Amino acid sequence: MKKDARYLCYPYMRESASTVDFEIQTDSLTTKVGQAAARVKHIPKLYESLMEIMPMVYHLNGSVRGKLAITEADLERLSAIYDDYVHIVQDQIKQFLLPQGSEAACALHVCRSDAKKSVRALHKVSLEREVPNLLFDYTHLLANVFFVMAVYANKVEGVPEIPFQSKSYPERKLKRGESK
Template identity: 30%
Template sequence: MGNRLSKLYTRTGDDGTSGLSGGERIAKNHERMNAMGTVDELNSVIGLLICKLDDPELENMLVAIQHDLFNIGGEISMPGHSFIQTDKVTALEASIDQFNELVEPLKDFILPGGSEAAAVCHMARSIARRAERDVVSLHHNEPVCDTTRQYLNRLSDLLFVVARIINLRLGRDDVLWKKELA
């Protein structure tokens, strides 16, 4: 196991820089730091979502995703490293297909809501989209592994269908967008 943090503050970031895993220091507003921060934010919201659930199947899947997101953060912190393999993307696709079979086909757009847990899941979905955008922005200047970008893309799709599954299992309807109210 790596070094343990025994002190939470170091003052080394007071100059507006932050350290990467390899020791290099970059600006706190660097694209790499933005991507790491958004992935961390996504991980935190998924943790909140897990706290709102009473569904072991979804909870176990989401905890595994949290581990993947932690690995993605580490990967972004170590330029040139890759921790997310194709099997992780394939597993997300299989879950999307499995859950999508359980819900009614969409005929309308849906709005975040239905239940508190589904609304939090939609929050996670929108943060996953931002994490993907941030990683793609970073990738335009410095390579980021293809599977990491694919993982974040599939994750937002999975979170969309999981929000629908949460509502289904709670006996709540999805909130449909109504053109006449727009």
Template identity: 30%
Template structure:
């Protein structure tokens, strides 16, 4: 199988159900999800280097599978296509967010991305995820989409924040506080 087809040389690409320009909102949305998936794979590879983050690395690989499903759901230009993402993955993300939030110290101030390399990469995932979410919102304003994809991306960016903080905690690396931040988060009541 050849990797190049030459069918996109004119600036168009194929979707399931038709051809569109390569800068079409649908292509922008699933293309940004594809970009996010590459960063997730990078974070998973970095996490896998640390035994204490093996579970997180496995979760990131699972997220990669789900991101592929999200992109697939958005690649349909016809209604009634079989969808892959349901509400269950977003609920599972909420459980993982709660778990990782409990593993990190209380936060009272804004933090900068970073600390450890794994945490920095997860923060990159968080910001690319937010961009993917914005692209999907744009697409949803123009065409019907699987709304579960939007919900999933919204939870996923929160997951990356919680996982980044948990990675730092597990590796014994403190978060980097934004030095000009006031105390903006209230301590949890016990």
């Protein structure tokens, strides 16, 4: 007797491969990008960027188990989005910042954090199978894009950034566009 699909949320759930964890993590990230988009509708530039990025995260999701769906052109497009936001917020990102601010900025910081988790999950996959460097570059850049978007959201909404000075690490200046 065929199992009823309503009792199966994801067909690979019982696999032991790290691919499953990567796919679940990037599914979570895609969901959070959608949530962030709902919170930035009043900032058209951010909304349009997130609506462009959201399907790309799902393409990233399937690019390990399935066909590689992220291309060099996609990486270049994400890089252009990054450069656009960095150009606008370059004065605010010269130091480490607390992940705070407007509701929109906080939602974007959550996306940034989830993108980092996706990089880590991708690393775990790479210990088990070959992963194209393109996917690593895209996922790392994605985290940095969400960071500069968060700073942009605070700037647009008039919320000041709060610098963070670590007691654990010596102070160093961030390079243009670099995030913690």
